[in-house]
Structure formats: structure tokens, C-alpha cells
Amino acid sequence: MKPVSVLTIAGSDSSGGAGIQADLKTITVLGGFGMSVITALTAQNTLGVQGIYDVSPYFVEKQFESVMSDMGVDAAKTGMLANAAVLQVVADNIRKYHIEKLVVDPVMVAKGGMLLIRGEFRKTLIRELIPSALIVTPNIPEAEVLAEIHITSVSDMKKAARIIHGFCVKNVVVKGGHLSGDAVDVLYDGRHFHEFASERIGEEGIHGTGCTFSAAIATGLAKGKSVLDAVEEAKAYITEVIRYACYIGGGHRVINHNVSVKKCHLDRREES
Numbered sequence: 029m030k031p032v033s034v035l036t037i038a039g040s041d042s043s044g045g046a047g048i049q050a051d052l053k054t055i056t057v058l059g060g061f062g063m064s065v066i067t068a069l070t071a072q073n074t075l076g077v078q079g080i081y082d083v084s085p086y087f088v089e090k091q092f093e094s095v096m097s098d099m100g101v102d103a104a105k106t107g108m109l110a111n112a113a114v115l116q117v118v119a120d121n122i123r124k125y126h127i128e129k130l131v132v133d134p135v136m137v138a139k140g141g142m143l144l145i146r147g148e149f150r151k152t153l154i155r156e157l158i159p160s161a162l163i164v165t166p167n168i169p170e171a172e173v174l175a176e177i178h179i180t181s182v183s184d185m186k187k188a189a190r191i192i193h194g195f196c197v198k199n200v201v202v203k204g205g206h207l208s209g210d211a212v213d214v215l216y217d218g219r220h221f222h223e224f225a226s227e228r229i230g231e232e233g234i235h236g237t238g239c240t241f242s243a244a245i246a247t248g249l250a251k252g253k254s255v256l257d258a259v260e261e262a263k264a265y266i267t268e269v270i271r272y273a274c275y276i277g278g279g280h281r282v283i284n285h286n287v288s289v290k291k292c293h294l295d296r297r298e299e300s
Contacts, residue, residue, distance in 0.1 A: 031061040032250035033099060035127075036243060037118055038107025038135070039068035039080075045282040046236035047107060053285035054243035058265065060250055063099065065091040067118070068110040074235055074279035082110045085117040092121040103129035103250035105242045112152040119156035129249040132161040132197075133242035136170050150174065159196040163255060165242045166192070167203045182212055182223070189216035199255050201245075205237065211267075215259050224260060226267040234273045235280040241266045 034055045041047035048064050055062035067088055071079040095101070104127045109115040122130060134153060150173060158164055166188075168179045174195075175188035185202040192200045193216055204212040208228075215222040244265045248258030273281040 031059060032102040032247070033063060034060040034243070034246050034250050035063045035065065035095060035101040035104040036107065036246075037065040037067060037104060037109075038133075038239065039070050039110065040066050041236075042069075042071055043073045043235070043277070043282070045074065045276075045280075046239045050236040050239040050283065050285065051105065051107065051243040054240045054265075055247050057286055058244060058247040060102075060247040063095050063101065065095065065118075067114050068108055070108075074275075074277035074282060076279065080110060082114065085113045088114055088117050089121060092117075092125070096121075096125045101125075101127060101250075103127075103131070103246045105131040105133060105246040106157065107133050107239055107242070108135040109149070109153075109157075112148045115149060115152050116156060119152075119160065122157070122160045127160075128162065129246070130161045130163075131242045131246045131249070132157055132164045133238055134164065134166050134170050134174065135238065136173055154195050158192075161197045162249065163199045163201060163245060163259070164192060164197045165201045165203065165238070165245065167205060167238055168207065171202045179207075181207070182214065185212075185214045186216065186221055189214055189221070193218055201259055203238065203241065213259075213263060215256070217255065222256060222259075224263040226263065229267070229270050229273075233280045234270055235282045237266060237270065237283065240269065240283055240285065 036051035039047045041049050052062040067083055069081040070077055171188040172179050175191040189200040189202045200216045202214045210225045211228050213224045241262050244262035245258045248261050269283045269287050272284040272287040274284055276282050
């Protein structure tokens with residue numbers, strides 16, 4: 029049986045915890061076939077980002093052509109798009125190939141605080157890419173940049189979601205991991221708000237959560253799930269992999285993406 033195909037359009041993370049690497053792990057574990065368009069190379073580890081090397085817009089487009097001319101996709105997601113020129117090429121190709129099930133994760137700041145998005149990115153993002161998205165998934169700092177408001181509560185998250193929805197995106201998920209208390213994410217579909225709450229597991233930062241969450245949503249959409257179901261299942265998955273996050277380096281913990289596979293095997297063993 030042919031698996032669903034999911035395209036990740038993002039930067040490479042040399043530590044393996046976020047970016048393309050995290051996306052492909054997530055897509056694979058959740059039963060999809062992952063493909064990639066790499067927009068940038070980063071030198072980074074659990075301590076932070078040491079350098080960024082942008083892929084040329086020309087070569088970003090060549091990757092699109094290679095994948096789409098032969099394989100096609102059932103859903104796609106975007107992550108790190110390091111400059112406005114690359115963003116423009118990505119937006120043009122999303123429209124060219126009529127990719128409708130698109131999740132936009134507006135990656136702006138790495139866990140270590142380094143700004144990943146430079147120049148006129150915000151304006152170009154709002155004008156060129158967000159209107160093509162089925163879902164946009166900013167965390168609170170990203171939502172603050174996009175909506176140009178300060179967020180300190182779930183009520184503020186809803187206000188930001190309304191503003192971002194006004195950029196002609198169909199659905200907005202504002203992730204509440206940066207607030208205190210339970211981790212509450214808010215989905216706004218233009219008519220209704222849906223809240224997804226989970227216990228907060230640890231207080232320190234964990235590398236790759238946003239990439240993993242958006243890749244999980246895209247995989248759910250590729251399988252034909254509704255937006256609500258895809259977000260709900262992605263929330264359950266990210267909560268579980270955060271629970272089993274581990275220290276590999278000297279900085280942030282990293283997600284254990286295959287924990288759901290291990291758990292499935294353990295559950296089957298217990299049943300037998």
C-alpha cells in the first residue's frame with residue numbers, strides 16, 4: 029500500500045533535533061513518506077545556533093521541481109525560511125503546484141534566542157505565503173511578531189489568532205508553551221475557538237517541538253483527517269514525545285521521536 033507523502037520545506041539542523049531532521053522523523057513515525065526541500069543549512073547543537081548558510085532560491089526551486097514532477101505530495105509544511113527571496117520562491121511553488129494542505133510554521137527564533145528570520149520576512153510572509161496555508165502554527169513569540177501584540181494569557185492568544193486569521197489564512201493554532209501553567213494551544217477556524225490543554229512536562233526548553241508539532245499536523249492532513257482531528261492528534265503526539273525527551277548534549281533536551289513506536293510495541297507485548 030502506498031503511504032501518504034508529506035513534503036517538509038525547511039532548514040537542516042545539524043544536531044538532528046529540529047528542522048528537516050525532526051520533520052522527517054515525525055512523518056515516518058506517524059506513517060507517512062517524508063520528502064524535503066531544504067532552504068538553509070544550520071550549524072547548531074543543543075546549546076544554540078552557531079551559523080546559518082542559506083540555500084539559493086534557484087536551488088530551492090530545483091528541489092521543488094524534482095519532487096513535484098515525479099512524486100507529488102499529499103500535504104506539506106514549511107519551517108525555517110531564512111530570507112525573503114527564498115520565501116518568495118517557496119510561496120510561488122506552493123501556488124504553482126496547487127498544494128492545498130499546507131501547514132506554515134513561521135519559524136522566527138531558535139531556542140537559543142538567535143533570530144532566524146531576517147529582513148522583510150514578516151511582510152513577505154503575510155503577503156505571499158500565509159494566504160496559501162490551511163493552518164498557521166505560531167508559538168507565542170512568533171504570534172506576537174505576526175499580530176504585533178503582547179501575549180500574556182490564553183485570552184491574548186485568542187486575540188492574536190483572530191488578527192492572524194485576518195491575513196486570509198483558514199486556521200490558526202497559537203501554541204501556548206511559553207506561558208506558565210498547563211500547556212494550552214488555541215485553534216481558531218474563523219468561527220470557533222478550540223483549546224487543547226496538556227500538563228506541562230518540565231520547565232526547561234526542549235529542542236524541536238514546533239517542527240515536530242507542525243509535521244505531525246501535516247501528516248494527519250495527508251491521511252485525510254480534518255483540521256480539528258489532525259491538530260488534536262498532533263497535540264497528543266507532541267505531549268508524549270516531550271514526556272520522553274532526553275539530554276544528548278549540554279543544552280536543551282531533545283525530543284525522542286520514536287517513543288510512540290516503542291510504546292506501541294510495549295502495549296502489544298502487554299496485551300499478549
